[in-house]
Amino acid sequence: MIGVKVREDSPLERLHAALRTLAAAELPGWEPLATRAATRVRSAGELLFDAGETPGQLFWVDAGYVVLEVSTAGGRTRTKSIVEGGELLGSVEVLRGEPSSYRARCLTRVVVTALPLAAVLALTRERLEWARALSARLTEVAQQRERRERELLLLTPEERWDALQRTRPALVAAVAQVELAPLVGVTPVALSRLKRRAREARAAR
Template sequence: MTFHQLLKEQGTFITLEKGAYLFKQGELNRSLYFVQSGLLKGFYISENGAESVKSFILANDVIGNLTALVDNQVCTFNVIALQEVSLIALPYDTLITQTKLDHGLASGVIELLMKLAIKKERREYEFLCLSPEQRYLKLIEQSELLMTQVTQIDIAGYLGITPVSLSRIKKRIEQGQQ
């Protein structure tokens, strides 16, 4: 069995309208979600209320709160629908049970997790080694479409800077080009 087959057989279909939360920081949540269509945003809220964007979640992505799933803790971040979204939900425990029964599935999950780790490693690299301006240039180069679907506030939140700063960066880049 593949991961996608498991989703179809054991998953439950969900839709969220724009602005609805998939889960919130502080809640318990024991499911994984596969995005069929739409766009979501994962974000942290700090004590002072500031929002930092962890990730944009697109069609064909899998999303879940690892800490909540693996360590059975409370969610460490929020996920909200930026558009109407359709998802397949799968309880984490079902996945674990099935990977223990089905060897092919286990291999598929290993592949998924490797790709996830590589993705995280790339983002870590960008924060560690690149300036906000360099991160912004990489982002627009890699996801032009996304840039048209999210606000500058969210892009700034994703880059770890303020919207004001992002506006200045854009201006710097423009002026450097002409």
């Protein structure tokens, strides 16, 4: 078996731990795969991949924030989600080897580890543990999408902003308002007004 020395606090080891958690088991074939992993630091504004591309890698965001964006027929950009350190990028289309319908853009300095997608998919066909790990991640993505759709349909902008501040305070502190506004489902100007009203309401109490 091919061995690879990995620090316990390294991005690669954190990825390994996350995959083991998803699989609820050890992962046969991890060590040979780990020798083909690449960890890079990306700057704010860089793309991990663009819409229409077929990513040949499976990305683990170890630190920082990455926004997933789609473009409408009218040329507008919509935010699907913002991925943070400790998450694996994944979608059904990417795992099928199809072109991505969204782009992944770094909002901050990002530390990302990439695994060769073809090798990962080969392991999912050969090993139940790997298939279970990828299936569990896709389930998480589906749940996140349903939660976001529910928030956009049922909550007011004020409630969505309150929820974002409450559940993801580090994101709110790290990312510019112009990037947060689409996640809330409003324009940057509307978010400024919303924040001002919230401050005034607190001051009046």
